[in-house]
Amino acid sequence: MEIYALYGPSGTGKSTSALALAHRFKISAIIDDGILIFQGRKVAGQSAKYEKTTIQAVKRAIFLDESHRKEVIQALKENPIERLLILGTSQKMIKRIQDALELPTIEHFVHISDIRSSSEIKAALFERETKGRHAIPIPRLQVEQDFISRLISRVEKIILSSKKEEYGETTIVHPQFHAGQIHVSEAVLKKLVLKSCRDLPFVHEISKIKVEMSAEPVITLHLSLKLASGESIQNLSHQIQKSIYQEFLEHLNLEVGEIDLLITTVQWKMQSPVTS
Template identity: 55%
Template sequence: MDVYALYGPSGTGKSSSALELAHKHKISAIIDDGLLIYKGRKVAGTSAKYERTTVQAVKRAIFFYKDHAQEVRKAIHEYEIERILLLGTSRKMVNRIADALELGPISKYIAIEDIRSSSEIKAALYTRRTAGKHVIPIPYIQVEQDFFRRLIARGKKFFSAKKEVIGETTIVQPDFGGGRVHVTEHVLRKLITLSCRDMQEVTNMTKIHVMLNDLPFVSLEVHLNVPRGTPLRQVAQEIHHRIYDAYVRHLNLELDTINITIGKLTMPDA
């Protein structure tokens, strides 16, 4: 059996990336948080996200319970799986999973940083910290909703280059997630205006839109008052730099796109 492993810290987007990675490498099965997922469907196991405490969740994810490990080993044999992808928070964790399921040595290790950009990872971490949302790479209909005390929502479908559905995700909020820190949209916009408040060229910032799902995105319109001959591109670049730096400093988020429109321009007479 060919055993692949995708590893990285919790909340960095491993489950969201697993379906596309498996399709790329023609991997038919995925092990994620205690589940065996075969061709996009849950076929065995119990998700660690159903557990009530973090300790129980970790034990479930590494197949600490013998009956759980036996159930998944049996299904792997019955489905005659030849290529499988293991998900874990570290190389040590995926090695423990491989041992518990008696899969043999891992042939290829893939770090989350190898397949996702820094801005994507930080956006995923921000969503995990502020909303406590976890992704399970199985369809909505297969999730036992009674296990969750909060939100269960449909995630998204993943398509191949030929527009074929290769998998579907579901978003959940487990009981073991703990508290949340919510940053309102007003604060997200305020960070932008405050970042440029000491720029004499900027008289107003309007139509500010912030989207932090997937690739973090900001768009806004600025009103400028500059002397004749001022390079507008340089002013826009300074605004861009200040906004980007403010989000990194205060939220540890790298904005992937910052679209700036100059909506009003005043050039006073000399």
């Protein structure tokens, strides 16, 4: 069995990225937060995301419970697994899982930053802190029924192979142990945009602001400018975009993916007459 490992801090999108990584390297099985997934379906274990406390979740993820550990070891032996991907927050954690499940040496370590951009990671962390969303790379129907009614948000995506065969499905859940989320309203995001433009003397008026939060924040801004003769609209637009980008990075640790500006009107400043 060839072992791959994907590691990185909690909330950076490992579970969300696991299926795509498995597809890329033709990996048929995944160990993620206490469950064994084979060919896109859970075959053994119980997800740490079902636990009520963080401590219980960690114990579940590293297979400290003997019956849980033996169940997954047995499933590993019974299924024809040639390549296995283990997810964890660090190499140390992954090696603990390897030892607990009596697996061969890990041959390939992949850090989350190797497959996700800095902006995607920051957006994933923001999503975790503000909405408490966690991903489980198994179909919605396989999540226990008592968990569905309270905690499932939505099915995130289905990964298809080149032959259009279903490769796996990711379900978004809200674990009980994730509490104390920070709420950032759309109004606050819009105020950050206003703040970033407020001190730019050439921004005359802002008529519309739209902020979309997806994989990366996308901002659409309608505004009018007041320019002196000879000033470049393109250069001033770049200054506006840079100011907004830095504001989001400083206050929310978010990298804005796209900032679209629509210049509605341009007013020209009157030049002072030259006196002799």
